[in-house]
Amino acid sequence: MARVDLKRICKRYPGVIALDDVELTVAPGEFFTLLGPSGCGKTTLLRTIAGFNRQDSGEILFDGTRIDTMPAHLRNIGMVYQDYAIFPHKSVADNVAFGLAMRHTARSEIDARVTRALDVVQLGGLATRMPHELSGGQQQRVALARAMVINPQILLMDEPLSNLDAKLRVELRDDIRDLQRSLGITTIYVTHDQEEALVISDRICIMQGGRVHQVAAPLEVYSRPATLFVASFVGSMNVFERLPVGPGGEVTIGAVTGTLPALAGRAQVTLAMRPEDVILSGAGEDAGEAIPLDGAVDKVTYAGREAFYRLTCADGLRILAHVSRPDQGRLAAVGERLAMALPLARLHAFDPADGRRVEVHP
Amino acid sequence: MVLAIAVLGVLLVWPLSSIFTASFIDNTTREPTLGNYARVLGQPYFQAALGNSLIVGVGGMLGAMLLGVPLAALTARYVIVGRDFLATLAVLALVSPPFIGAYAWIMMLGRNGFVRLPLEEMGIEVPSIYGYFGIILVFSLKFYPFVFLLASSSLRTINPSVEEAAEGLGAGPWRRFFGVTLPLVFPAVSAGALLTFVLSLADFGTPAIVGGKVRVLATTAYNLFTSEMTGNPGLASATSVVLIVLSLVVVVLQRASVRRRNVAGNLIRKSAPKQLGPLASAAAHVVCYSIVLASSLPSLVVMYTSFRKTSGPVFKPGYGLDSYERILREVPQVIGNSATYSLISVALIVILGSLIGYLVARSESRIAGFLDSALFIPYIVPGVVLGLAFVVTFNVKPIEITGTATIIVLMLFIRRLPYSVRSSASILKQIRGSIEEAAVSLGASPARAFMKITLPLMLPGIVAGALMSFITAINELSSSLILYVGRTMTMPVRIYLSVLDGEFGTAAALSTILLVASGVAVYVVYWVSGRNESAFV
Numbered sequence: 001m002a003r004v005d006l007k008r009i010c011k012r013y014p015g016v017i018a019l020d021d022v023e024l025t026v027a028p029g030e031f032f033t034l035l036g037p038s039g040c041g042k043t044t045l046l047r048t049i050a051g052f053n054r055q056d057s058g059e060i061l062f063d064g065t066r067i068d069t070m071p072a073h074l075r076n077i078g079m080v081y082q083d084y085a086i087f088p089h090k091s092v093a094d095n096v097a098f099g100l101a102m103r104h105t106a107r108s109e110i111d112a113r114v115t116r117a118l119d120v121v122q123l124g125g126l127a128t129r130m131p132h133e134l135s136g137g138q139q140q141r142v143a144l145a146r147a148m149v150i151n152p153q154i155l156l157m158d159e160p161l162s163n164l165d166a167k168l169r170v171e172l173r174d175d176i177r178d179l180q181r182s183l184g185i186t187t188i189y190v191t192h193d194q195e196e197a198l199v200i201s202d203r204i205c206i207m208q209g210g211r212v213h214q215v216a217a218p219l220e221v222y223s224r225p226a227t228l229f230v231a232s233f234v235g236s237m238n239v240f241e242r243l244p245v246g247p248g249g250e251v252t253i254g255a256v257t258g259t260l261p262a263l264a265g266r267a268q269v270t271l272a273m274r275p276e277d278v279i280l281s282g283a284g285e286d287a288g289e290a291i292p293l294d295g296a297v298d299k300v301t302y303a304g305r306e307a308f309y310r311l312t313c314a315d316g317l318r319i320l321a322h323v324s325r326p327d328q329g330r331l332a333a334v335g336e337r338l339a340m341a342l343p344l345a346r347l348h349a350f351d352p353a354d355g356r357r358v359e360v361h362p
Numbered sequence: 363m364v365l366a367i368a369v370l371g372v373l374l375v376w377p378l379s380s381i382f383t384a385s386f387i388d389n390t391t392r393e394p395t396l397g398n399y400a401r402v403l404g405q406p407y408f409q410a411a412l413g414n415s416l417i418v419g420v421g422g423m424l425g426a427m428l429l430g431v432p433l434a435a436l437t438a439r440y441v442i443v444g445r446d447f448l449a450t451l452a453v454l455a456l457v458s459p460p461f462i463g464a465y466a467w468i469m470m471l472g473r474n475g476f477v478r479l480p481l482e483e484m485g486i487e488v489p490s491i492y493g494y495f496g497i498i499l500v501f502s503l504k505f506y507p508f509v510f511l512l513a514s515s516s517l518r519t520i521n522p523s524v525e526e527a528a529e530g531l532g533a534g535p536w537r538r539f540f541g542v543t544l545p546l547v548f549p550a551v552s553a554g555a556l557l558t559f560v561l562s563l564a565d566f567g568t569p570a571i572v573g574g575k576v577r578v579l580a581t582t583a584y585n586l587f588t589s590e591m592t593g594n595p596g597l598a599s600a601t602s603v604v605l606i607v608l609s610l611v612v613v614v615l616q617r618a619s620v621r622r623r624n625v626a627g628n629l630i631r632k633s634a635p636k637q638l639g640p641l642a643s644a645a646a647h648v649v650c651y652s653i654v655l656a657s658s659l660p661s662l663v664v665m666y667t668s669f670r671k672t673s674g675p676v677f678k679p680g681y682g683l684d685s686y687e688r689i690l691r692e693v694p695q696v697i698g699n700s701a702t703y704s705l706i707s708v709a710l711i712v713i714l715g716s717l718i719g720y721l722v723a724r725s726e727s728r729i730a731g732f733l734d735s736a737l738f739i740p741y742i743v744p745g746v747v748l749g750l751a752f753v754v755t756f757n758v759k760p761i762e763i764t765g766t767a768t769i770i771v772l773m774l775f776i777r778r779l780p781y782s783v784r785s786s787a788s789i790l791k792q793i794r795g796s797i798e799e800a801a802v803s804l805g806a807s808p809a810r811a812f813m814k815i816t817l818p819l820m821l822p823g824i825v826a827g828a829l830m831s832f833i834t835a836i837n838e839l840s841s842s843l844i845l846y847v848g849r850t851m852t853m854p855v856r857i858y859l860s861v862l863d864g865e866f867g868t869a870a871a872l873s874t875i876l877l878v879a880s881g882v883a884v885y886v887v888y889w890v891s892g893r894n895e896s897a898f899v
Contacts, residue, residue, distance in 0.1 A: 089818050156803075
């Protein structure tokens with residue numbers, strides 16, 4: 001269980017800045033996720049921690065000791081890959097035993113620890129199997145056992161679930177989380193799947209273009225996104241770009257004006273609202289102070305436990321609204337006109353210049 | 363890396379540049395001149411050789427495509443009983459040296475050929491085997507397996523959904539074939555065609571044996587260099603350079619045409635061969651079996667002949683081991699030489715080839731890319747030319763090794779190195795980098811990760827490459843013919859000389875030994891590469 005400090009890590013490739021002054025701290029035993037679209041630098045950062053990339057500048061410390069000057073094989077890191085990276089010519093047990101053999105552990109101890117590790121990942125009966133006899137999910141469990149059995153200081157996982165089908169992904173995701181908690185091992189996990197990140201992490205670091213946008217607990221990331229990028233990348237968002245702001249903080253959405261006093265003095269603002277915060281008439285909710293709009297339904301997406309309407313209002317403004325429990329009532333038809341309200345208290349505001357969050361609610 | 367570049371520099375770049383320089387030196391005055399090129403390109407004697415080279419090159423290529431493409435299409439698409447057997451025979455035809463085919467056809471269709479005589483008694487006129495007909499016949503039957511193997515592996519990677527989609531969009535069978543299937547296999551088929559053209563152009567033994575009056579560039583260069591009366595190294599070098607340039611042009615054209623048509627395959631669905639109706643199926647079987655059996659015929663004839671009784675160079679009725687006794691009595695050191703030279707060069711090839719293969723596959727540096735391209739050179743430089751280049755380069759100090767076994771081993775080494783590099787690089791590309799990294803993250807140093815994980819996984823590729831190098835090394839004729847002296851004679855050279863002397867019994871027995879050695883190696887390649895015929899291309 002180690003604490004990880006990344007200090008001002010920079011990495012450039014010809015024409016791209018892969019890591020732009022990344023500064024992070026991961027607490028001992030924490031499940032920490034690097035989230036972002038492909039090319040955001042998350043995998044580069046993970047591989048830099050593992051020692052397979054060398055940063056141009058900056059330091060990496062485990063428990064206060066610099067490790068970035070150490071070659072990869074001496075860093076005592078467990079690594080789990082997207083493509084499993086199981087040694088295809090070694091049996092399940094030999095795969096798991098490999099790291100211990102490299103550490104010259106006694107044969108009897110290796111056997112005991114391998115057996116225990118395979119039990120933990122629920123592969124107890126498969127020790128003598130060859131990798132090609134295993135399913136993808138089982139191979140990834142072998143990889144997990146192989147990484148954990150060496151008692152690494154930290155565990156790094158690079159999109160370990162992306163090659164699995166949906167059902168297995170959920171199952172293994174929960175197992176990884178339980179295992180990590182029970183062993184208390186510091187874990188850095190890379191994914192581009194925002195839902196996976198929200199479910200599995202203690203804290204999430206959202207990256208884009210080599211820069212860190214926000215580091216926070218899942219609830220905070222979702223409810224108080226620090227930048228417009230985070231707001232749109234995690235979950236879905238209705239975004240109203242570059243609205244002019246009146247002298248008293250008046251903003252107009254779809255020809256209806258509301259007032260956010262905190263915006264007074266700004267020229268422009270970008271506002272955003274999650275689909276589930278849009279209140280449809282007849283939902284029986286109190287919108288409080290809100291912008292009332294009405295629009296025509298032009299698309300209905302039904303997904304069982306929930307549904308979405310896309311509505312077009314005056315000025316051609318489009319709004320996505322979430323319907324929970326669509327089975328409880330009647331689903332709107334395309335072309336139907338609906339009234340809705342955008343509660344001012346649920347609006348997120350961002351500075352159009354740098355995309356940073358502007359606090360509008362005291 | 364430095365070692366690899368040094369080796370290529372000394373064994374490839376240096377000899378080729380000496381021959382290039384030599385081509386600009388006048389034979390009598392030793393002055394720089396363009397006269398050699400003026401003669402090679404201007405005199406009818408050389409123009410005829412150039413023309414003949416192009417005729418047999420194109421002829422061999424077309425013949426190989428004519429046999430290879432239908433065989434590939436039929437076996438890939440329809441149920442052909444004994445498909446694996448046919449593929450094995452095709453591969454065996456591929457690894458037997460072409461000059462064996464050439465003289466087996468002489469025994470069948472030569473002036474006193476045992477096939478020609480009965481046919482002529484029946485009143486059937488057979489064209490003379492000596493000349494264009496013989497050369498192109500031998501080339502076609504010898505080189506079609508390249509086209510067959512490349513085309514069938516490419517046909518197998520076409521997702522049948524693509525063709526079904528074309529059908530669904532309203533394309534009939536012909537439109538579908540020419541509009542969809544053909545463009546998809548074009549890169550593979552054209553690569554096969556290129557290979558057969560370059561090999562036909564480079565081949566020395568076949569035109570030397572069945573060419574008759576038809577001289578090609580390869581034989582011309584050889585004669586210019588070896589003949590004592592009219593020997594002219596400058597002119598021979600100029601002829602060689604023309605030969606290289608010709609091959610190079612074709613390679614560049616083919617690469618350019620493929621680059622524009624780079625098609626990405628996806629193999630979500632594999633195609634299953636269809637069962638044809640009884641008549642069509644019988645016809646397909648006849649076509650496939652005729653092609654393959656015709657190409658195996660020379661080897662069978664050679665083996666059969668080796669067991670006939672002989673008295674000196676004359677065959678007598680009855681069977682026996684006379685020919686084998688004779689070679690053991692007269693030329694045992696030839697067999698030993700062949701085995702020793704091949705094994706030593708293969709050992710060197712494996713060590714350096716795997717190393718370069720690793721660099722080519724794993725390193726992203728420019729030098730690795732350069733190595734990859736440089737190793738294409740031995741493919742397109744004919745054996746005669748590289749043989750001449752070695753003689754020109756290594757007969758003076760500091761490296762004076764002409765007439766030694768070393769020069770033959772080095773020649774075999776550089777000519778066959780690309781096989782090993784390619785097979786280890788291609789298997790490495792299938793081993794994902796993450797596997798090595800995983801080993802490193804588990805505490806193995808990079809060197810240890812390579813030894814414990816990567817090397818064991820590379821082994822099948824290394825073995826397959828080594829055996830392919832061995833097969834082609836032990837069958838090498840053209841360059842050995844230039845480099846050998848009496849005590850460094852190899853089996854192919856002895857066979858060639860025996861054929862010229864009309865000692866067909868000796869030639870047949872030696873050829874049979876070569877065929878058996880090659881056959882065993884093929885079997886082992888099959889075994890290590892999991893029955894994948896494309897390991898031979």
